[in-house]
Amino acid sequence: MLSAFTDARRAPTRPVSLQDADFEAKFDEDTLFFDIFQSGRSIVMTGPPLLNLAPLMQDLRVSVSGAAYPSITIGLDKTVRVRAAVSNRTVRLVSGLGTVDCVVSPSGEDVFAGRRVLFTLSKDNKLRWIQDWIRYHRDNHGADAVLLYDNGSTAYDLNALAQAISVVGGLKASAVVAWPFKYGPLGGGDRPWDSDFCQSGMLEHARWRFLTRARSVLNCDIDELIVGPGSIFSAAESSLLGAVTCAGRWLYGVRGGDFDPPPQESARHRDYYIAEKPKMRFGLIPKHPSACRRKWAVVPARCPDRAQWRTHRFSGWFARNAPSPFYSLRHLHPINTNWWYARSGVQSFDPDRHCIDAKFKACLDAVAWDA
The missing domain is CATH 2.60.40 (Immunoglobulin-like)
Structure with a gap:
């Protein structure tokens, strides 16, 4: 300091x-x-x-x-x-x-050497949400390690967080990193995104202290789940560039039409699978409403030193320009602590507007939610 x-x-x-x-x-x-x-x-x-x-x-x-x-x-x-x-x-x-x-802090690269690592920054997300986020990516993508940065949670201490992660089956490695720094003023509207240093610093720190020898890594938030034909880790490992970026869309809480999600305080990821129907461009190409920004997976050893891992893309590397046609993410609007703005509202089911996201529902059904 x-x-x-x-x-x-x-x-x-x-x-x-x-x-x-x-x-x-x-x-x-x-x-x-x-x-x-x-x-x-x-x-x-x-x-x-x-x-x-x-x-x-x-x-x-x-x-x-x-x-x-x-x-x-x-x-x-x-x-x-x-x-x-x-x-x-x-x-x-x-x-x-x-x-x-x-x-000088010791290197943590041995902890995650050879692992497929799921990592993010989190504050006060419910422990069962964190567990479900891990289980989903374990069962659908083969994640076998978790690196979680805690940005000053007050709902529980780091020991409780580490314990909650440790009981999730199938993990070969995990670490919880205290990251108590100011998140920074946000942007939006006429305000630039110029002062939120915390998450950018976390990504740079994770890359060089813990993940240099990881087999591959996936960056997505607790309220984001990746959908695809198989493991996104495997896709990154077998890709030409060693990286996969994926666009996505929001899923909202919808009530009515036989869909009755629980109150937000008891909700889990598996409760949200109703999407807005896509609109067809040229009668052939689906365009999904409520698009959200990308996330990515990468093989650290194949990422150039000059490149920067950013929240939604890479800088200084043309891998940022190659979104996958096969992988996407679902951003679950109700899985949130309302830290930025209120996200607990629900929509009324409209058969002309809403439908089951069948691809995502199949991924949810593949998860052992209590294992």
Whole structure:
């Protein structure tokens, strides 16, 4: 944290006229690096973007027992990656900001080596939702490991979260990472998405600390389930680029017409399989209403170092331009804590508008929901 050794702070780039009343409270001005950790034969530092701090960090020196090692700083979208070719449990960082001694976290890549890893960032999602999300991707896609970053949940502690994950059958590895950093001010409307550093930093951290040797990984949220003809992990592994991106659509709570989902507080993923009917383009191509943004699976070893894992796509790599015609996701509107906006409402069933999502329903029926 900057406050541990300097008076300097990160300054926002968003104009004051576009800042909400709580912008300052939500903005992460103090975190220099989320973590400093061993990755291969180097140490890696990941954090929010440097912004106004960049000139003071351009002469960063990483020192071990008096010996200085050069570092490479790569500015990315809403995050930064700094790498130095050194291996040690403690380092001293010397820059225009000042001097600070840091403990280097151990690499976690052995935990997930060779595994098909499901990973995400979560806060206060119900434990049974997290378990169902894992079970679905285990039984439909062959996920055998879970990496879950907890962004400061208050509904339970990390031990309860880890225990809930551990009782899900079929997992060969799992880890819960405390990620208590400010999520950041959101965008939308005339407000740019320029200050939500937390999730971008999580993706960069997961990639280099835990997932470098994973067989393949899938990034999707607790309320998102992937649909396809088989394992999306296998599809990524056998693809030309080593990656699969998939578009998707929202599924809403629908009541009536013999469909009666439970109240949101007792709902599970398996309760939602009613979709809006697609409209046909040119009489042949279905166009689904309520489209949502993409998610992806990738083989980390085949992803170029220059590329960035982002929430909905890759940057710096043309794999972002190849959405799969075979895989898609269902974004379940009611599976949410309403942290951003209210999502507990339901629609009235209309036979002219709604239908059973048969492909998704078959995937739901394939899950051992209590195993």
